Amino acid sequence: MSVSIFLPPKISMLTMIGACLICLSACEPSEPITEGPPPDVRRLTEDQYRNIISDVFGASIVVGGRFDTPVRTEGLQAVGARNATVTAAALSQYDEMARSISRQVMSGPSRQFMAPCAATGQVEFDEHCTTQLVTKIGRLLFRRPMTDREISDRVGVVRETTQRLNDFSEGLSTGLASLLVSPQFLFVADVVEDDPNESNALRLNAFSKATRLSFFLWNRSPDKRLLEAAESGELHSEDSLESHVERMMASPLLKAGVRAFFTDLLEFSEFDFLEKDSLIYPAFGAGAVRDAQEQTLRTITDHVITKNRDYRDLFTTRDTFMTSTLGMVYRVQVKARPGTWEPYQFASDDPRIGIQGHLSFLALNSHPGRSSPTLRGKAIRNMLLCQQVPDPPPDVDFSGFNDPNSPSKTARERLTAHSTSAACAGCHRITDPIGLALEKFDGAGQFRQTENDALIDTSGDLDGIAYTDSAGLGLALHDNPATTKCLINRLYAYGSGNNLSSRNEWMAYLEDRFSADGYRIMSLMKRISASKTFYAVSAPDMSGQTIETAAVQ
Amino acid sequence: MLLLAPLLTLTAPSNDAYAEPQTLGFVVTKWNTAMHETRFMDECPEGPTPGNWEIWESTVTPEERRSYPEALITQVRHVNYRGPNGEDICAEPTSVVDPPLKIVEGKYSYGIDLDNNEDGQATPKTCTHKNFAGLNGENGIDNQMYRLMGCVEAWRSYGHIESNANSHRVSSGLGMILMEVTGVDDLLNDDSVKVIFYRGVGSFTLDSKGEVLPFASYEIDHENGEPRYNDMVSGKIVDGVLKTVAADVHIPHYGNYQYLRQLIQDMQVDMELPTESGKTSGMVYGYYGVEQFYSYVRGMLTSFPNRHKFSCPPIYVAAHELADGHPDPESGECTTLSSAFKFNAVRAFINHPEPEKLASTSDSSGALAINRR
Secondary structure (H helix, E strand, O other): OOOOOOOOOOOOHHHHHHHHHHHHHHHOOOOOOOOOOOOOEEEOOHHHHHHHHHHHHOOOOOOOOOOOOOOOEOOEHHHHOOOOOOOHHHHHHHHHHHHHHHHHHHHOOOHHHHOOOOOOOOOOOOHHHHHHHHHHHHHHHHOOOOOHHHHHHHHHHHHHHHHHHOOHHHHHHHHHHHHHOOHHHHEEEOOEEEOOOOOOOEEEOHHHHHHHHHHHHHOOOOOHHHHHHHHHOHHHOHHHHHHHHHHHHHOOHHHHHHHHHHHHHOOHHHHHHOOOOOOOOOOOOHHHHHHHHHHHHHHHHHHHHHOOOEHHHHHOOOEEEEOHHHHHHHOOOOOOOOOOOEEEEOOOOOOOOOHHHOHHHHHHOOOOOOOOHHHHHHHHHHHHOOOOOOOOOOOOOOHHHHOOOOOOOOHHHHHHHHOOOHHHHHHHHHHHHHHHHHOOEOOOOOEOOEEOOEEOOOOEEEOOEEEOOHHHHHHHHHHOHHHHHHHHHHHHHHHHOOOOOOOHHHHHHHHHHHHHOOOEHHHHHHHHHOOOHHHEOOOOOOOOOOHHHHHHO | OHHHHHHHHHHOOOOOEEEEEEEEEEEEEEEEEOOOOOOOOOOOOOOOOOOHHHHHHOOOOHHHHHHOOOOHHHHHHHHHOOOOOOOOOOOOHHHOOOOOOOOOOOOEEOOEOOOOOOOOOOEOOEOOOOOEEEOOOOOOEEOHHHHHHOOOHHHOOOOHHHHHHHHHHHHHOOOEEEEEEEEEEEOOOEEEEEEEEEEEEOOOOEOOOOOEOOOEEEEEOEEOOEEOOOEEEEEEEEOOEEEEOOEEEEEEEEEOOEEEEEEEEEEEEEEEOOOOOOEEEEEEEEEEEHHHHHHHHHOOOOOHHHHOOOOHHHHHHHHHHHOOEEEOOOOOOEEEEEEEEEEEEEEEEEEOOOHHHHOOOOEOOHHHHHHHO
16 A cells, blocks of 8 residues: 655745654753763863964964873873873973964964064053953953953953063063963863752853863863853853854864864873884884874774764774875885875775874884883773773883794783783783784884794784784774773763762763764764753862862962 | 785795785985905905005105195195196096006805806907806806905995995985895795886985895886886795896986996896895995996095095006907907895885876986986
């Protein structure tokens, strides 16, 4: 029996589709109501600092100096930033950087930013102009309008310096530097207010909400439109938040946000300390170190943003990008000119598969002169599966493992001998079978068939899934439920600074939706950033102070 | 891209035979005239050949020498333009009669029996010459280039001429020699392969010690899609060693500020195919034109003969006297010198010009236009 549907002429197909979408939307489980953590304060990361300076004063500004070593907590520097302090040495560096930046702003092409106050050679202090300028810059640096007190303090700095040095430009430069070393700029504070929609409840104020959203999606301060939405209070409306999320997800700046997340997740900051023996790995020089990181980040952004593919396929993909420098280490032909990139696909029978087969992962998680199945296995457990593997005990005896006269030719043989000790066996059992699958890649990530002339056995298993080679490991990672759970956890923690483990209902919801969305990171980011939970806060124990005043103090 | 996949397996030492014929690329990293050098220069019983300055000094009295201005450039002018009518003695090497070049008198040399004639007597294709014995005792080794230049210190392994050329090639990428071996079915033994010689453009990729890294990709120097160098020869692989049949081949060269489109006649290559390291070395044998060689000598900077101890006229004269190959049909004088060259090479990927890119650019890298000379 056939069924025909009669559509009245005024009901268009679009209306029908809209109705279906509404139905589908209504059929989705609703976001569980989850209590948020207390408000917090986080130090700007180095990348965030650089991005803000570039956005506010122009890309030509050079940010020199060293930043304090970031703290990594629960696998992320973004979470560790909650515990980060500014040491005396770091404060001195911030001060130097601030002075350098303000000098560049006053003398370079960015000087126009200071107009009309910064007319060259002006000696007299101009209060009106200074107030306007401080208000304008302060709003961008503090990610909110400055208070009257903050403005008058900075104007006072400019006035005093101008009078002492008899130079208005110097006064402005000092005033700008003082903004750049202020805690309101260097720290991201969650500022809360009473929630008008719920009695006895707090919520992030609109500027903190905008800041959280912007750092999550773009790894930089809110742009003009987002600040305006915060200023008008419009950002508290679900529709407005959603439209800003849509807008920001569509922006090219999303790539920067995704890159920042994966840079943190994959611990690329460790590349600053990476040492490789150039006699053993002559091809793995500074260029390879730089390009290896970029290769993985390009692969990821291409995969999850441009192609919007299943996150899990990152561990099985053969698609990547290549430079001539990387081509030498991978030993593949590259047509791109030096310094340029070209898309590349590893052959179907190539043992290199997924981002865990990239130089960035293999070289970073190895020793200077040899590979390390243990470090690689541990990295996969920690970074990609969120399973904490403890550091080895301090009294562990590596002499047998490192003995150059050992009859054991391969890492597998050496590790087998080493892991007979009960103290070591526990951890090695969960790391080594993973890392051994990658043993055909040496300490620089170059392919090899043998170690000390012995054929390398790459078999192993991951949580009960056995495999014979690195491709099998990729598939096991792809199918492991911990892989996607870990991503959700890390992504949420990256954006909010808080771990999800204690909020199982919300986690379960995100897992369910991530699966329903085909494991698309874009969808996951959108859901998180448009959710209530992402911005939820509970009452802080601040003994009568706002968290921002605590931070300032 | 997928077509490149099998190349990856070349690093596998146990995998010698391929299902599909493979292409192996190489870039030459070092090129030297093969000189058998003994510790005390026994092969040159009369010692090293004197340089231009020493020859000039022997022709003037100390008083005359002192009468010249001290400025080096003025002195060089006197020394280099010492022809009877002020001729440049490198441009006109017969304008003076210098003492004869000191040549190699030793018994042994690198090389092969190019003319299949162990006694060195003239044949329709060769002139009478003295053969060497090979370093492993082989007979009939032809290497008149060594006999000619082996006692000129600047050409020996510690001399300036060849080390300068090599370091300049590596640092500049100029005169880059690319070799492509095609149709390789088996890395150990293959009775039929082709070898093509190209000139590369671009820079060498070096490690932190300045050595050329294996497995880099290089582009062929071309014009409108046609490689400027592309001589192809047949060869075979025997026990992992590539051997080519004798053929005339053009090899690019750059050294001592000169480009040469050098023709090596009856050229044969002997090169071990590398395994995992990607590094190898080999020999090139063949006949090198006397005029081609002398034009290289003549084209060097005016300071070179004095600073690096050689003199053009004796080299010119001796080169013609020692020439042993390719007799001129009219005069009967030989025009080429039997030679042997040592080279080092590393595995490389050779990028051929892509037709779609040629539509927009009719030439290889504009930035490297200097390489086209």
